[in-house]
Amino acid sequence: MKTIYFVSRRMNKARREHLTKIANKSGFFKVTTDVREASIVISQESNGKEIVEYLTKNKLITDDVTMVTDDVTKQFVDVSWFIACMKEKSLVPMEKHHKLQFKQSIEDGVSPSKKPRRDEKARMAMYACQRTTPLDHYNQQFTDALEILEEHAFYRGDSNAEARALSFRRGSASLKALHHKVTHVEQLANIPYVDSTNSSKIGHCKKVIKEILEEGFCDEVEGVRNSEFYKSMKIFCGIFGVGPSTGRKWFHDLKMRTLEDVRKEDVHLNKDQAVGLKYYEDLNEPLLLEEANHIAKLVRDTCVALRKDTTVTVVGGFRRGKAKGHDLDLIISHPIEGREEGLLGLILDQLKEHFVYTEKKASIKKVTGPSDSKNTMDHFEKCFSIFRFQPQWVGRLCPSGKSWTAKRVDLIVVPKSQFAFAVLGWTGTKHFNREIRRYARSEKKIVLTSHGMYDLDTKESYPAETEEEIFNKLGLKYLPPNKRCC
Ligand code: UTP
Ligand code: MN
DSSP: OEEEEEOOTTOOHHHHHHHHHHHHHHSSEEEOSOGGGOSEEEESSOOHHHHHHHHHHTTSOOSOHHHHHTOTTOEEEEHHHHHHHHHHTSOOOOOGGGBOOOSOOHHHHOOGGGSOOSGGGGOOOSSGGGSOBOSSOSOHHHHHHHHHHHHHHHHHOOTTHHHHHHHHHHHHHHHHTOSSOOOSGGGGTTOTTTSOTTSSSOOHHHHHHHHHHHHSSOHHHHHHHTOHHHHHHHHHHTSTTOOHHHHHIIIIISOOOSHHHHHHSOOOOOHHHHHHHHTHHHHTSOEEHHHHHHHHHHHHHHHHHHSTTOEEEEEHHHHTTOSEESOEEEEEEOSSTTTTTTHHHHHHHHTGGGEEEEEEEOOOOOOOSSOOTTOOOOOOEEEEEEEEEOGGGGTOOOGGGOSOEEEEEEEEEOOGGGHHHHHHHHHOOHHHHHHHHHHHHHHHOEEEOSSOEEETTTOOBOOOSSHHHHHHHTTOOOOOGGGBOO
């Protein structure tokens, strides 16, 4: 039986408690709360010098420091050794990389063998729009975890929530661009927004990944996933028309928790929300590609019949190659500038038996100059609708004897001169847009929106007819939609 001690530096209480519990159950470890009794001192994300300093500063040891470091009866190891023992259900040999370093080694603790070798040129590009991000990637376990933290920050919406959410998404986006699965924390070196190379502080994303690598899960992520707040907000924000601020009001002020609460409480709902609640179950079933294609064809045939040569382009997740999505996004345009005007009303009228709900948003024609960079809303005439989809159209049965199921469809009407920009913006992802816009502004002094692009200083606008031309103008290698899945 080995007597071990967990150092609280960079190891929170919940984690120490968890590790203590599994250690005491192992049969070969006994956890002590007095470091002096321990034969093995276990710590996390620290070197030997930091641990001795920490223990001394917190008066956990009073001995002369050299006594501790030279103490042949004590071994100082990283928590990865402990985890390896738990996995093997036995005491595994302590390898060199498990043992804490005491000497300030060359280049701040990076052993020569771990120094990056020739991979300097393989360094990942900083902006997601400069690299390929496929739909399927190797690190979903990690990106899912990071995106839960992103979503949670978005739900909380407190003062620095936006920055917090963004940092998780940036970390996740980097992992999606890797060509291999991360199996060791060392592989995170130099990965943008994951490895904080220029600071001694170990990044939050990295900590999450490290914990998953070592234990199969991350305490913080599981804490969020199981929290009442997250679970309720996920339900509330899953209602069409409900965003985080409404969700928070329901959760905090009205103490609502479930969909039943929303249904029974006499809570005020706007038009979108009322219909969103009514079709909650239908709208939370994914829309499948073949269903999307069917709706797109119906809209296209209708448009062409109404006005010859009208184009209907599938954008959103389906254009990126997804097999299912939460809605169908369609851009309606016409090869002759101006011929798209007035189309939306005609389409909705023609298809009125197919729509359960249509919420038309008028276009804002006179955009007062370059809009502020924060506001990413576009000004196209559009309609957020709910469509009556009949599963038998694609040879499926409708669940529970209904003859149709509700599906979300967005129709966006775009003049030809803005078509390429609108397609780029509506193809997404949301993060890809954020990145290409940030890149354009910071690196090229060009403002890019779903309407066009122009020079930040001279305000000269740069037309483009295709997405390729936009990438070109920005000095970016063209990425097809299925490589923008960040
Ligand atoms: P979606 O929210 O439909 O996302 O917006 P998606 O990628 O298609 O995902 P699923 O499959 O439906 O769940 C599609 C793109 O349109 C942009 C978003 O930024 C996203 O990139 N968008 C959405 C706008 O530009 N304006 C809007 O009002 C809504
Ligand atoms: Mn979509």
